[in-house]
Amino acid sequence: MIWGMDLWVFTAFILIYISVIFGIVYGLWPQKDEDEEEEA
């Protein structure tokens, strides 16, 4: 048991946090301006 959860539930718990962090970083990561390219 890790923090009261078995390994599989704990894995889900960790995956939730990893996906949220990934989503935040991916969304905020500076990008080349695709919109300007599209407009062009």
Next chain:
Amino acid sequence: MADVVAFIVMLVLYSAVMVYIGYRGYKATKNVQDWLVAGRRVGPLVVAMSYGATFISAVAIIGFGGQAQLFGLQLLWLSVLNIIVGILIAFIVFGNRTRIMSKTLQALTFTELLAKRFDSRFVQGFGGAVIAIFLIAYSAAVFKGTASLIQQTFGTSYTTAIVVFTVIVAVYVLLGGLFAVLWTDTVQGFIMLFGLAILLAIVWMQLGGPIAANEALAALGPAKMAPNGLTSVSPFGSTSFMLVSSLIFGVGIGVLAQPQLAVRFMAAKNTRAIRRGIPIGVIFIFLTTYVAFTVGALSNVVFKSYGVVPPTNPDLVIPTLINLAFPAWFVYLFLFALLAASMSTASSLFHVSGSAVGRDIYDKAIKKGLAGAASITVTKVATFVVIALTLLLSLFPPDAVAYLATFSFGALGATFIAPFSATLYWKRATTLGIIASMVGGLGATLLWYVFVYQKTATVISHVNVAAPLGLLDPLFIGIPVSFALVIIVSLVTKQPEEEHIARAFTGIS
């Protein structure tokens, strides 16, 4: 009494804000493109919040919270899929391509995108009919659930609750089209987040913090649907494992290609709006699903500490918990959050069903395209008819509506996931392949519901197929059939014209 008065005052204020947003939407709506895709000028906050608020209905919070009481924390796997599939894959894989292609092809509804990509009126008419039939039934179910909740809390009549609820939503949807739907969703999304965050905070405080709460839950030992305990995954292959994994994958994957969600991508103003929406989307879905499932599971500990037996109906678990262990002010605050969750889902369902009837079926499939003002009038009238029909169906629900609502998620997923993927990614897909995929995927799913899936087959056709087959979610059948059909039929039919494909994929690298 003071709480009831405060609630009524807040409800009046809230309704006024919603109607004001509807009015602003009315002023901003100049043509059919504004009404259907909000002029394609929506930014990241509104795209993501409205997506999340539509995705998560009160039924999801109450219904799945109740399921978490039975299955325990293993339902967190659904939260994983909701975030990865429902946001990350939906936004990253489908989002921007949907936006670019719908703009290039000047498609104003989800099925119009498929229809223009494959140059087929049948695709638009059939897709529109599927959306109308299943989403109107689903809307009626959402209404019924919300009205029952209001009835239980206030003792008002079911009819009054449902009529008041419908009138508020109808006014702002009919006034402001998608502008109103998106902006009211955003406000409602914040109300949902506020209510749910406080819910989890209070439960954790009552149980001595998250780790102590989990340990207390684990100490309760095995439960019927959680044989290894409420903080553990069920043994592989057991009935509860089959039930929970079928539920998790069915709901988790079915969210892709839901027309009411995909239309948000079509309304986004640029690539940046979708990309910047991802952080907001993941945080929203995390806060709503993680809270609902965690609180649902932890309710077992709270019920035990009060010496109360949990309700046998899972839908009553969260309402009973709130009434039992929370202060009166929170009962009303939470009701508000649920009202917001229901309205945000219902308004989007009205809008997308109205568009399906008015634009897809009448305007495009039957009339072969109306011009200018007639087009927007038809869609508005159709939306009004859809709302009136939903109200009638929720006041006098025939049995068939309950079944159609149950089928809706699976039916839409199996009809649209494969064709939608092929539309955006597979240049070799043909019109016949898409038609076969839509009809075959839907047919296979409905047959599975009627003759195999235990929950529905035992009631509809009185067939009882044993586990594990009888527990398999119809989406596991419908989606593979749909993908197989689009691939096989496309490969044996004539290749689409290169010129049309080049145009459809303009701007997509």
